[in-house]
Amino acid sequence: MTDREPAATAPPLYRGRKPELYAKALVLRREGCPVGEIAERLRVSKSTAYLWTRHLPLDPELVLRRRRAGQRSRADAQWSAHRAARDAARADTVAAAARWVRHLRYRELVLIGAAIYWCEGGKAKPWRPHDCRIKFVNSDPLLVTLFLRFLDALGVPPADRRYRVSIHETADAAAAVRWWAELVEVPPERFQRTTLKRHRPLTTRKNVGADYRGCLTIHVVGASRVYWKIEGIMKGMTDEDPPHDR
DSSP: OOTTSOGGGOOGGGTTSOHHHHHHHHHHHHTTOOHHHHHHHHTOOHHHHHHHHTTSOOOHHHHHHHHHHHHHHHHHHHHHHHHHHHHHHHHHHHHHHHHHHOOOOHHHHHHHHHHHHHHHBOOOBTTBTTOOOEEEEESOHHHHHHHHHHHHHTTOOGGGEEEEEEEETTSOHHHHHHHHHHHHTOOGGGSOOOEEEOOOTTOOOSOOSTTOOOEEEEEETTOHHHHHHHHHHHHHHHSOSSOTTO
8 A cells, every 4th residue: 555545455465444544644644753763742642553554664864863863852941940931040140240240431421432442443553543533333233332431531523523334235235224313313315335245155254144144334424532531531541550459
């Protein structure tokens, strides 16, 4: 008997049972299920499951893939409780740390703002020591927001700030501009022309999807004195005498 024969032609072994159970047994067998699993899932005896499917040998490669999938599934189940506890602990820690900060005083904001600019912003080079422009580039909205608060604290007027999005050409550049414009509370029309990064077919990119919005560049015009102040703040933090935090 083949699996294509109608249930009515089944030998006496199959009569009296639901034809759909026999059909399901054949499907499960072709998917790589062993006899014991077929019997358990269809709620029949192992001998019945064996007699139904003994003419269909198991594909060793398919059995191996099913075994590996089962191992992964069991591992996921074992770690699910751990992941849930870890995520809850992370949320509690983040919330507690945020409550501890509460409000940055002016001095704290200026020190932190200078430090993040020195890490992420453009700096004068030995071969062009007088190029003291303020140019901050970042993809993290938290750092962008904090840097703008830093500029506010230093008295840099919003009219002196220029914005430009840099993003991969395969992304939705217009949507990214709108998103950054809403974050910095500036009309999209005030943004400079978007810089597009050309696609390289051999590159495997991870920054894809709706959450990819590229980087935002904030340029402050005529800000040499602001740059000098940042440079001095960094010098003051590294040359502190005596170093009270040691």
